[in-house]
Amino acid sequence: MAKDPDGETGLPASLEMAWGLRERPGKGPRPTLTLQRIVDAAVALAATEGMGVVSMGRVAKELGVSTMSLYRYVTAKEELYILMADAGVGTPPEPSGGAGRGWRELLTDWAYAQRAVLMANSWIVRIPITGAPVSPNQLAWMERGLAAMAGTALREGEKVSAIILIGGLVRNEATMVADMIDAIVKSGVSPDQVLGQYVRTLRLMTGPDTHPAVTRLLESDAFAGSDEPDFQFRFGLDRILDGLAALISERSTP
Numbered sequence: 001m002a003k004d005p006d007g008e009t010g011l012p013a014s015l016e017m018a019w020g021l022r023e024r025p026g027k028g029p030r031p032t033l034t035l036q037r038i039v040d041a042a043v044a045l046a047a048t049e050g051m052g053v054v055s056m057g058r059v060a061k062e063l064g065v066s067t068m069s070l071y072r073y074v075t076a077k078e079e080l081y082i083l084m085a086d087a088g089v090g091t092p093p094e095p096s097g098g099a100g101r102g103w104r105e106l107l108t109d110w111a112y113a114q115r116a117v118l119m120a121n122s123w124i125v126r127i128p129i130t131g132a133p134v135s136p137n138q139l140a141w142m143e144r145g146l147a148a149m150a151g152t153a154l155r156e157g158e159k160v161s162a163i164i165l166i167g168g169l170v171r172n173e174a175t176m177v178a179d180m181i182d183a184i185v186k187s188g189v190s191p192d193q194v195l196g197q198y199v200r201t202l203r204l205m206t207g208p209d210t211h212p213a214v215t216r217l218l219e220s221d222a223f224a225g226s227d228e229p230d231f232q233f234r235f236g237l238d239r240i241l242d243g244l245a246a247l248i249s250e251r252s253t254p
Contacts, residue, residue, distance in 0.1 A: 011134060014074045018083060018136055033065055035073045039083045046084060051126035056080070081127045086135035088124045089117050092144045103248075104241050106148035111166050111237055114141065118174035125175045153251035154244070162244055169236050199223050 009016060016022045017035050041062045045054050056077055060067040074080045093113050095106055118124055133142055145163035154162065184191055199218065208215045217223075 014079050039087050042084050046123035051123050085127050086137045088121045089137050092141045103149050103152050110145050114170045122178040152248045173233050
């Protein structure tokens with residue numbers, strides 16, 4: 001990471017530590033409390049009890065230290081959230097399949113890899129997005145997504161827009177699934193029962209005169225499910241990639 005001419009990164013000290021730009025003092029005993037321990041404790045709390053319980057005070061309690069001692073490493077809860085999300089997403093997997101794979105395959109793998117991470121760590125989607133990615137792992141994901149389109153005719157700004165659009169699809173589905181799971185758990189009924197009740201409610205509240213489009217939906221097999229468990233996600237992703245393919249083809253035509 002390069003600093004500006006004044007030697008400043010513009011990042012808080014905790015993120016500079018995450019980038020390896022700040023080291024602990026070389027003299028004296030090694031401290032028992034570290035930034036890594038703080039982040040690990042916060043992530044463990046979020047994974048077991050949800051983001052709602054994560055606070056500087058609760059993390060300090062889990063570590064057996066005073067709340068004020070955490071502020072030597074993290075100056076605000078929002079910083080801790082960024083570091084937690086960075087730890088949660090981890091580093092992106094290396095592209096599979098060897099050289100010669102096209103941009104569409106690479107972006108598809110990138111999207112599914114992100115989706116798998118968020119599905120396995122749904123607490124991440126409860127962290128508000130407060131700015132562009134600046135942490136090590138988040139930027140590694142950004143690099144991988146942009147690199148997938150390196151050989152295309154897309155402009156650099158369009159590549160950024162593409163990964164924002166795909167990332168939004170991933171996050172939206174992961175958030176929706178997390179919300180539905182929470183609701184189902186609270187209701188105490190199975191997903192099939194929830195869907196069945198929803199269909200019955202629609203049939204009672206709508207009809208061909210008032211809601212002809214909804215009626216056609218109910219008369220179709222749309223609620224019967226699909227053999228492909230990720231059909232909705234694949235459908236959305238393919239439509240985005242189709243649009244990119246059309247633009248790339250248009251740019252590549254003499």
